[in-house]
Amino acid sequence: MSCIAEYSKDRISAREVNSLNYVGVDNLLQNKLGKAVASYVPKTGYLTKYQQGDVLIGNIRPYLRKIWLSDLVGGTNGDVLVIRPKDVANVVLNRFLYHILSDERFFIYDNNNSKGAKMPRGNKVAIMSYKFALPNIEEQERIVSILDRFDALCNDLSSGLPAEIEARQKQYEYYRDKLLSFKEAE
Structure with a gap:
């Protein structure tokens, strides 16, 4: 996956986020149900910035299957991974990547490669090593x-x-x- 996607390195000030565009592991919903409005929003510092089309995955307890395809710009903390397709001439669609990463096989892989027992965390290197078939853009559009x-x-x-x-x-x-x-009757 590392040849087509990367973790966001962009930063955003905490002053630019609110309860609607802040995503922490607490407001990502289990079982691939997206996100809820945040009950906690940091007030200071810098956060990892996500943009529309990024895939956000809860990195604590991967067996909870927390994932969301962003439809806005915002910020998150280190417990949420922000995965973005690389700008490589339309090799992968954001929604296709989201469907691949929301597949049960990915969560099994992520859980099997996680580190820790009480509060396991996904292995960021292993996640970027995840392999999957990548059809051409037209086929991705059809599948999506x-x-x-x-x-x-x-x-x-x-x-x-x-x-x-x-x-x-x-x-x-x-x-x-x-x-x-x-x-x-007759």
């Missing part, structure tokens, strides 16, 4: 499109769940009508 649609159907309460409920309701009504339709 499919995975994004599937994710929306599974997780978006405004489209996926209501659509599924409506489909099951129609199915129920169809079979109910079939079961309750009788031929008239």
